[in-house]
Amino acid sequence: MDHPITRREAIKRGLCLSGSIAMTCAVGWPGQGLSEANAEDRKKPFLVEGVGETPGYSVQELTEKVFDAAGGMKAFVSRGDVVVIKPNISWARSPNLAATTHPEVLEAVVRLAFDAGAKKVRIADNTIHSADRCFALTGAGMVAKKTGADLVHPRSSLMRDMKLQGNRLDVWPVFVPFVEADKVINLPIAKVHGLSELTIGMKNWIGGVGGRRNALHQDMHQTIVDLARFFKPTVTLIDAIRIMVANGPSGGSESDVAVANRLILSNDPVAGDVKAAGLFHVSPDSVGYMVLAAKQGLGTSDLNAVAQKRVVL
Amino acid sequence: LKARTLIWVRRVSQGLFLALFLFLLIQTRFPSGGYQDYSLMVASEQDIRITYPVSFFFQLDPLVWLTSLLSGHLWIRGFFWAVAVLLLTLLLGRFFCGFVCPMGTVHHMVSVIRPTLRGKALIQANQKSGGHRVKYLLLISVLVSAVFGLNAAGILDPISLLFRSLSLAVFPAVGNAIKAACDVIAGSDIKPFNLLGYAAEEIASPLFGYGYPAYQAGWVIGGLFLLVLFLNRIRFRFWCRTLCPLGALFGVFSRFSLFRLEKKEGACTGCQKCTLTCQGAASPGPDGDWDGSECLLCFNCFSECPEQAIAFRFRWFPAQNRGPDMGRRAVLGGLLAGVSIPLLGRLDGQVYRVSDPRLVRPPGSVEERDFLRLCQRCGLCMKVCPTNVIQPTLSEGGMAGLWTPRLVMTLGYCEYTCTLCGSVCPTGAIADISGREKVERPVRIGSAYLDRGRCLPWSGNGPCIVCEEHCPTSPKAIYLRSDIQTAPGGTTVKVQLPYVDLRRCVGCGICENKCPVKGKPAIRVMAAGETRSVRNQMLLDI
Numbered sequence: 001m002d003h004p005i006t007r008r009e010a011i012k013r014g015l016c017l018s019g020s021i022a023m024t025c026a027v028g029w030p031g032q033g034l035s036e037a038n039a040e041d042r043k044k045p046f047l048v049e050g051v052g053e054t055p056g057y058s059v060q061e062l063t064e065k066v067f068d069a070a071g072g073m074k075a076f077v078s079r080g081d082v083v084v085i086k087p088n089i090s091w092a093r094s095p096n097l098a099a100t101t102h103p104e105v106l107e108a109v110v111r112l113a114f115d116a117g118a119k120k121v122r123i124a125d126n127t128i129h130s131a132d133r134c135f136a137l138t139g140a141g142m143v144a145k146k147t148g149a150d151l152v153h154p155r156s157s158l159m160r161d162m163k164l165q166g167n168r169l170d171v172w173p174v175f176v177p178f179v180e181a182d183k184v185i186n187l188p189i190a191k192v193h194g195l196s197e198l199t200i201g202m203k204n205w206i207g208g209v210g211g212r213r214n215a216l217h218q219d220m221h222q223t224i225v226d227l228a229r230f231f232k233p234t235v236t237l238i239d240a241i242r243i244m245v246a247n248g249p250s251g252g253s254e255s256d257v258a259v260a261n262r263l264i265l266s267n268d269p270v271a272g273d274v275k276a277a278g279l280f281h282v283s284p285d286s287v288g289y290m291v292l293a294a295k296q297g298l299g300t301s302d303l304n305a306v307a308q309k310r311v312v313l
Numbered sequence: 314l315k316a317r318t319l320i321w322v323r324r325v326s327q328g329l330f331l332a333l334f335l336f337l338l339i340q341t342r343f344p345s346g347g348y349q350d351y352s353l354m355v356a357s358e359q360d361i362r363i364t365y366p367v368s369f370f371f372q373l374d375p376l377v378w379l380t381s382l383l384s385g386h387l388w389i390r391g392f393f394w395a396v397a398v399l400l401l402t403l404l405l406g407r408f409f410c411g412f413v414c415p416m417g418t419v420h421h422m423v424s425v426i427r428p429t430l431r432g433k434a435l436i437q438a439n440q441k442s443g444g445h446r447v448k449y450l451l452l453i454s455v456l457v458s459a460v461f462g463l464n465a466a467g468i469l470d471p472i473s474l475l476f477r478s479l480s481l482a483v484f485p486a487v488g489n490a491i492k493a494a495c496d497v498i499a500g501s502d503i504k505p506f507n508l509l510g511y512a513a514e515e516i517a518s519p520l521f522g523y524g525y526p527a528y529q530a531g532w533v534i535g536g537l538f539l540l541v542l543f544l545n546r547i548r549f550r551f552w553c554r555t556l557c558p559l560g561a562l563f564g565v566f567s568r569f570s571l572f573r574l575e576k577k578e579g580a581c582t583g584c585q586k587c588t589l590t591c592q593g594a595a596s597p598g599p600d601g602d603w604d605g606s607e608c609l610l611c612f613n614c615f616s617e618c619p620e621q622a623i624a625f626r627f628r629w630f631p632a633q634n635r636g637p638d639m640g641r642r643a644v645l646g647g648l649l650a651g652v653s654i655p656l657l658g659r660l661d662g663q664v665y666r667v668s669d670p671r672l673v674r675p676p677g678s679v680e681e682r683d684f685l686r687l688c689q690r691c692g693l694c695m696k697v698c699p700t701n702v703i704q705p706t707l708s709e710g711g712m713a714g715l716w717t718p719r720l721v722m723t724l725g726y727c728e729y730t731c732t733l734c735g736s737v738c739p740t741g742a743i744a745d746i747s748g749r750e751k752v753e754r755p756v757r758i759g760s761a762y763l764d765r766g767r768c769l770p771w772s773g774n775g776p777c778i779v780c781e782e783h784c785p786t787s788p789k790a791i792y793l794r795s796d797i798q799t800a801p802g803g804t805t806v807k808v809q810l811p812y813v814d815l816r817r818c819v820g821c822g823i824c825e826n827k828c829p830v831k832g833k834p835a836i837r838v839m840a841a842g843e844t845r846s847v848r849n850q851m852l853l854d855i
Contacts, residue, residue, distance in 0.1 A: 092728055095351050103351040128783065128827075130699040131523070132343045133728060136361055139351030155523040156492075157499035157510060194793060195778045195809070214829040217782075218775045252729070252752075252787035 045268035045300060046070060046307040047275055052241070052261035057313045059241055063108035065311045066237070066265045072116070076234050077183050079117030084181035085109060085149075086233070088188045088204050089125045089140045091250055092133035098242035098257040099250055101189045103139025105239045105263065109187060110147040124152040124177040125207045126159075152177050159210035166226025167296070168219050173210040178231055186233035186269070190240045190260075190276045192248035196220050197287050198280060199249050200273045201236045202228035202298075221288030228269050228289075229298055236272045238264040240279055270299030271306045316616035319625070323411055323612060327418040333369075334415035338480055339520055340365040341737060343699040360748045362736050366391075368693060370415070370472045371739035375399045376455070376559045377473075377689055380466040381740045384459035385686035389740050399566055406567035406634075410553055410560050410593075411610035416471035417553050417560075421592065421611075423542050424549035432589075438548045439591045444555045445607055446643040452561035453644060457651020462682070463658050463713050467689035469558050474538070477692035477716065481528040481705060482535030488521030527724055528695065530707040530716065550592050553609060564606030564637045572627050573634060574603040574614070580622035587614035587623055597623060605634035658685075658713030668849065670839035671709045673720040673759045673820065676727055676751055677735040677744040680845050687742035690716040694734035694743055700725030702822065703734060718743075720758065722822030722838050727758060729785035729821055759820030760842035760851070761791070761813050767835035770808035773798040780811050780824035780836045790817035791824060791836075815842065815852055 050066035052059070067073050077083055087101035095103050106123070113121045123144055127134040131153055135141035144151040152158065159173035178184055188204035195217055196203055205227035206213055216223040240262035247256040260279050266272035270293045274284040284290040284301050294301040340363060347361045371377050372391035375398055381389050398409055410417045430438050455466045467473040491513070498510030514523065528534075544551035553560050574597060587597040590613035595604040597614035599622075614623050659665060663672070664682050675694055678684055695703040695718055702725025705716040718734075720727060730748035738745070746756060761780075765771040770778075784791040793809040800806040813836075820838050828834035843849050 092730065094349065129728060130343070132345060133361070133699055133731060136343075136348050137730075139349065141346075141348035142351055145346075145348060153518070153523050155514065156525075157496045157514060160500075194781050195776065212829065214779045214827050217777050217779055217829070218769070220776070247787045247789055249782060250785055250787075250789075252785055256787055 044307065045271055045305070046266065046309070047268065047271050047303070048265040048309045048311060049275065050263035050265070050311045050313070052313050054313060057261075059102060059104035060108040060111075062263055062311070062313045063105050063237070064112065065313060066263045067112055069309045069311050070235075070265055073112040074116045076185070077113050077116040077118050080119045081113075081117070081182040082120045082122070082180070083113045083118040083183045083185060084122045084124055084177050085113070085185045085187050086178065086204060086208060086231075087123060087125060087138075087140060088199075088207060089123075089134050089138040090128040090207055092127075092129040092137045093251065094137055095139050096242070096254060096257070097251050098189065098191070098244045099252070100134075100138040100140075101187050102239045102241045103143050105237070105241065106140060106187060107143045107147060109185060109237060110143060110149045113183075113185070114147065114149075118183075121147070121149040122152050122177050122181070123149050124154070124175060126154040126175050126210055126213075127207070154210070156210070164226055164230045166223070166229060168222040169226045174230075175208050175210060178208050184231065184233040186231075186236040188236070188238055189243070190238055190279060191244035191251070192246065192280065194248070196224065196289060198273070198277055198282060200276045201238055202269050202273055202289055202293060205231045221292050224289040225293045225296055225298060228293060229296070233269070235265065235267050236269055238262075238266075238272050238276045240264060240276055243279060245280065266306070268299040268306060270294050270301050271303060274301045274303060316612060319612045320616050323610070326412040327421065330413045331415045331418045334475070335479075337365055337367045337369060338476060338484075338696070341367045341480065341693055341696045342519075342522070343697070343733060345519065360732060360736070363697070363733070367697075367737050368739035369394075370476070371689065371691060371693075373398055373409075373413070374470060374472045374559065376466050376470050376562055377739060379562070380455065380459040380464045381687055381689075383456060384462060384464045385683060385740070387687065387741060402563050402566040403569055405572045406570035406605055406608060406610055407560065407563040407593075408610050409563055410557075411612075414471055414553075414559075416475040416557075417550065417609065419475065420542070420545055420550045420552050424545045424592070428549070429546045430549070435549075436585050436588050439588050439594050441594050441596055441601070441604065441607075443640070444548075445594065446638065446640045447555050448557055448561040449564070449637065449639040450643040450647040450650070451556065452558040452565075453647025454650035454654065455558050457648055458654045459686075461652060461655035462686055463655035464686050464688060465654060465713075466558065467691055468715065469556065470689065470691075471552070471557050471559050473689045473691040474541075476696075477690065477705070478534055478538035480696040481692045482531045482538060484521065485526035485528055485531060486535060488517070489525050491517050491521055492523075492525055524701070526701055528704060529721065529724075530705045533707065534705065534716070548594070550609065554593055554607065560609075561637070567605045567608075568634055568636050570605055570634060571629065572625060573605060574608065575624050575626050576603070577620075577622045577624070580620045582620055582622075584619065586617040586619065590614060590617050602635050604638070606637035655713070658711065661711040661713075663711040663714065668840060668846070669709050669711070670841060671719065672706070672714070673722075673822070673838060673840045674843065674845065675703055675718050675720065675734045675743045676732060676756045676758050677746040678718075678758075678845055679742060679744060684717070684742050685713050687740040688714075688717045689740055689742075691739065692716075693737045693739065694718050697733050697737050698725065699731065699733065700728060700826075702726055702826075720822060720838075722825035723834065724826075726823040726826040727821040729819075729823075754844070755786075755819050757819045757842055757844045759822070759838045759840045760815055760818045761820065761822070761824050761836050761838050763811060763813060764833070764835045764837065767830050767833065768811065769830065769835070770798065770810050771835075773800045773806055773808070775800075775806065776808050777829065778809050778811065779827050779829055781809075783823045783827045785821060785823060786817050786819060788817065790814045790819070811836070816854075818842070
């Protein structure tokens, strides 16, 4: 256990946080640039699958390799960017239970973003369990401490009502760091889910909003698509090193976990999810939000239309 | 030692102990830097604990030690501190009141800063009156009541009272105000304002957290605290002189103190400066014997006397001081109250017959009868809980259980592997269990039940499954069955209906907390099925 944050440190952090948010705003509204870049990207969707085959392989190395295959982190992050990473760290569970994004993957992505020249890397998720405990147990807190990334503590002042312009969701409180970022990296873990069948990349964005999230289940698939459309990450890296195959999405036992040793990187939010669905032997046609997303033009569920690469370690 | 030096030693000591008390109070929270080392990849075996000894002041407190010994027959963790304090009291008198007690220091400050009493009125107020006997009445009733199986000490114990008042009323009230201001600033359209708001929140978070804390009976606790502070307008340190049972205990033990006030005959000119500044109405003046059991050892009289007619001296010969003036009526009243309170407290049937279903105790709590023998109602568990689910009771625990902890699932829920409340409990009313033990035994605090009339899928109002999604056990205690229900319009709707498996449910309450049905959620937790009670079970096989 470590020392608590001293006041001086807290002031420093606060100033850093506010300063960098100010810088972001001074640069201009980032959403526009992002969506243009995305429109560009969507013309050439790609998918990189990383497979760890050697026993005892390094997850961090695999993460680096996967990004290298897609042209390196520099293809996504420019010098001076504020990068916000959205892992799934919603449950206060230790990493072996595969309820949350693998901390080694998170650490590697943070480091790659810094190496690519990111001015600031933030880790943000509007957690389900108490945020303090999520940060402590999932390993995200340790990653932040080791790498110098900022952990953004979700709170009401960081939720701002925004127009989502979705088919189902209109105005909804959004977790501010994501809209004030230059680049957003989606870093979900692949799990089964009682209602949406699977929770992978697109569903991860439920952690990007606040408000009455427990009412989204009443139209789960359309709200997932609306959120995935609104957040539009620069790139999505799906952590399928350990996947949750039963008792999802919370899990709680190692018997709910299967070791898949996979990472899936894609700029197409639908293609990534479809690829990961294969690990669960689930047909994407049976997952409501994947079908809807493809139909509503968020991406493609036809993996043949995607430039695929495979990296093996 | 010179009088001036003694005064400064006292002030510094008071300040340091008050600062330590506040520091430990602030540290009574989920440790923000307590990150697990994920490279070890172990399950929730590393329990997250607070590194600071946050219950230290309760270990120093002999009333906590004595009542849990008399009532719960338990030698609490760190009780030797309390023994040491009592032994020192035998040597020095009520040094704890004058030098250590943070509650005493608060009253001292309130009394002395902008005093309402001056001159003759102050001398009058500092004369001995019968009022000081009340505290002996309270002490006796608390001790006797402990013997009869109800630990009521915490209601009046100064350490418990101060901790409870600050952490459940003062801090949350201020925190809510700050948080509301931050939210307003964050909602403004002026960017620099937003940033200021975020920065302010970061700075305030160690003290007040990031959310809006809520304590349902907090207003009663805060109101009583204000009242106790207000009493200082009637007499300086009214609480310490008149009400404090811990002060009374020290008063009894200072009967033999070797450190005592001596008066030089003939030197006194009757200026009354000693009485004017006396904090305890201990008759420091020429008229009457010095009252060792009332003296708070503030040394004001020693310092103020212009004739050096008063001096505190340490003498090795065992001359007795005047005994504490309790008065027969206070003793009898205390005995009567001490017997009555536990007996009346059990009249509601909570202990012998049936307990309130709303009385969901924290995980690891001992059986109710033992719980009432140990709980100090200090509020440590309520302050430390990361989800703010633990609340002080008002009526749910009966009269005997006033301000003891219970879980209100609409405000929070019990995190599946979290056992922080038990790790800080000063008396073991909540056992210090590990997260692994909590999950594997399992420790149940209650059980969930469905209200099908309100449940969205059950009532045909639409799909949901939020309770099942959040259920933390593996396999889940809430399971689903696909079915077709009739929707309000008469059409049919495909839904998954939730069911509760009582053998798996631990009563954590996250289902109730996250249920989208507002007001009374469609799935709720009650105490039935809690492992700590044999009587409160539903199933034959657990």
